[in-house]
Amino acid sequence: MRESSFIKRNLRRWTTIREEPTEDPDVMAERFTSLVDDLAYAKTFYAHSKVTGYINGMAAGIFQRIYRDHQGDKHRFRNFFRYQLPLLIRKHHRIFLFTFCYFLLFCILGAFSAANDDSFVRGVLGDDYVNMTEENIAKGDPFGVYKDENPWMMWLRIGYNNIRVSMYCFVSGIAFSAGTLWVLFKNGIMLGSFQYMFFAKGLGLKSVLVIWIHGTLEISSIVIAGSAGVILGNSLLFPGTFSRKESLKRGALEGVKIIAALIPIFIVAAFLESFVTRHTEMPIVISVTILALSAAFMIWYFIWYPIRVEKMGYRLDMDSKLIKPAAA
Numbered sequence: 001m002r003e004s005s006f007i008k009r010n011l012r013r014w015t016t017i018r019e020e021p022t023e024d025p026d027v028m029a030e031r032f033t034s035l036v037d038d039l040a041y042a043k044t045f046y047a048h049s050k051v052t053g054y055i056n057g058m059a060a061g062i063f064q065r066i067y068r069d070h071q072g073d074k075h076r077f078r079n080f081f082r083y084q085l086p087l088l089i090r091k092h093h094r095i096f097l098f099t100f101c102y103f104l105l106f107c108i109l110g111a112f113s114a115a116n117d118d119s120f121v122r123g124v125l126g127d128d129y130v131n132m133t134e135e136n137i138a139k140g141d142p143f144g145v146y147k148d149e150n151p152w153m154m155w156l157r158i159g160y161n162n163i164r165v166s167m168y169c170f171v172s173g174i175a176f177s178a179g180t181l182w183v184l185f186k187n188g189i190m191l192g193s194f195q196y197m198f199f200a201k202g203l204g205l206k207s208v209l210v211i212w213i214h215g216t217l218e219i220s221s222i223v224i225a226g227s228a229g230v231i232l233g234n235s236l237l238f239p240g241t242f243s244r245k246e247s248l249k250r251g252a253l254e255g256v257k258i259i260a261a262l263i264p265i266f267i268v269a270a271f272l273e274s275f276v277t278r279h280t281e282m283p284i285v286i287s288v289t290i291l292a293l294s295a296a297f298m299i300w301y302f303i304w305y306p307i308r309v310e311k312m313g314y315r316l317d318m319d320s321k322l323i324k325p326a327a328a
């Protein structure tokens with residue numbers, strides 16, 4: 001075949017490849033294969049022609065994009081926490097807000113009920129715990145419960161329990177979100193009555209400076225686990241254009257990703273409760289600093305940063321795969 005005929009036959013396809021780049025891996029693979037075939041033919045019959053270099057340049061460009069994406073797989077773990085998880089959180093920010101307000105409502109209700117019924121705290125927390133706390137208060141060490149156990153064993157026990165509770169809160173969402181809402185209701189009532197117990201005895205500020213050293217990360221993470229449960233339940237309630245089975249599959253996967261991201265936070269919270277909270281007489285500035293840093297991290301990563309990533313142009317496709325902005 002004459003070189004001019006070869007060029008005429010393939011020019012339109014080459015122009016499309018050059019002027020309409022794609023990130024679709026299947027299309028890229030197809031284009032790369034066709035260009036390799038063209039290059040092999042050109043090298044055989046037009047080895048010193050400019051068209052050979054032209055084809056080689058296009059094939060090299062596609063190869064570099066494929067290789068770049070392959071290299072990106074090595075950073076999948078980093079990209080998950082840097083882009084994909086924040087975008088997933090951003091996608092469900094309204095659910096996060098709902099679960100926070102829902103939980104806060106029952107915290108307030110628990111405190112209000114405790115304030116108006118002397119037996120309410122015992123009914124919620126149990127006589128044994130209330131009696132132990134009152135004994136510690138009488139001894140002048142109201143938070144002595146955090147000092148009674150070996151810190152290493154305490155770390156393991158609390159970390160395991162927090163992760164178990166978060167998983168239960170998430171899985172309960174399978175009951176059309178009702179199970180998760182029940183778990184959040186119970187925990188909200190318990191937290192509200194528990195916190196009121198210390199305020200009623202004049203230990204409100206002290207309890208905040210001690211208990212919320214670990215509670216900031218722990219409680220906010222449980223609320224986020226509740227959000228994952230509601231996402232799971234909503235996938236059944238509102239499947240949209242998907243079948244209910246497919247919607248459930250997607251909701252479960254999104255929820256699992258959120259729960260997985262909470263595990264290191266629960267571990268840190270358990271560490272703080274086991275090794276730091278027990279030092280109840282630490283300077284106020286240290287307590288406030290830990291509280292502020294914990295709250296700042298949760299607000300930054302779960303509220304501000306997801307909005308920032310979205311504004312940077314990153315997106316998730318329907319399968320939760322990362323779509324980078326054109327300039328990235």
